Amino acid sequence: MGESEVKCGVCNEDSDGFNFGAFSCNACAAFFRRIVSRNQVPQVKCPGNCDLHNHILRRICTRCRYEKCIQIGMKISLVRSKIPKFQLEILDELKEAYQELTDFRLATFKNQGSKLTYFEEMDEVCAVDMNLILNTMLKKFTKLTLVADDQLRCLITNFVVPFILTDQCYRSKDTNFIILANGNYVNVYDLDNHYQSTSQGNDEQKVKEAKLLLGPYWKIGRDLLFQKFKELKIDLNEYLLICGLIFWDFGLPNQSDQCIEVCLQMRTKVLEELIKYENSIRPPKESPMRVGEIILMLQMVQKGKTMMEEYKTISIVYDLCAKHCPLFRMV
Incomplete structure (x- = not known):
C-alpha cells in the first residue's frame, strides 16, 4: 500500500505520514x-x-478530535516541543527502583554472610535475580518509556545482560571480588574454586574444560568493566544514569523510528541530569572530564555484552557445564 492510500486515523483524509x-x-x-x-x-x-469526517465539526469539537488522536495512538511524549515531564527526575525514579531491587534481594536471598560461590550457584542466583530485576528496574523503565510493547521488548532484551554485568561491577567496586546478588562472591583472581562442581552428576572433565576455555573471559571482564568501576569510584547516582543511557539505546535491530525518537529524548534528559549532578559535586574544570569518562564507559559495556555472546558460543560449541547460564537466553 502506498503512502497516499493510507488514511488519517482522525479525519479519514489522506495521510501525510x-x-x-x-x-x-x-x-x-x-x-x-x-x-x-x-x-x-x-x-x-x-x-x-462527533463525526470528524465533517470539516466543520472537527474544527468546532476540539475535544472529540483530541480524544481521537489519543485513541489512534498519538503520544504526548512524541511532540517535539515538549519533552516528557515526570513528577520526579529520572535519577530519582531510578533510585527508587534500585532501592526496591535491593530490598527484594535481601528478602529473597536472606543471606546472613558472604562466602565463595561455585559456578552452579551463580547460575541459580542469576535466574532468580532476573525476575527481581524485571519487577523493579525494568518495571520503572517501562513506565518511563512510551512505546509499543514490541519495542519495549527490544529495549529490554538489549538491556538485561549489560545491566547484570555492570551491576556486579558497581556492587563490587570496593572489593577484589565479584559480589553476586545474594551477597556471595567470586574470586576473579583465582578461578580454581569457582569451577569446582558441587553436583555429583557433573563430569569433572567438563568442569576442567570450562575453567580452561572460559577463564580468559573472566580475566577480560575483570580488566575491562570491573577495574574501571574501581578506578573511577562510580557512585550510585552515576551508575544509575549510566543504566539510563544503556536502556534508552538507539540503532538496535528491529527498532522503530518512533522508539528511536523516544530514546533520543530520554537520553538527552539523562545527560542533562548527569551534567547537573557532576556540576553539583565537582569543581567546574573537573565536571566535563568526569562526564566524558562516564560516557566512554558505554563502549566498555558494549564490549562486555559482546564478550558474553562469545562466552555463550564457546560454552555451547564445546558442550561445557556453563552452557546453562540464564543470561544466555538474552544474548
Missing part, C-alpha cells in the same frame, strides 16, 4: 502538537462521538 505515533494528515498532526504544546486539554462541549 506517521506523526507522533500514528498515521495522520498534517492538519490533525498540527492540531495535536498545538494542544499538547499549550498543555490545554479541550473541555467537553458535546455528547461525544
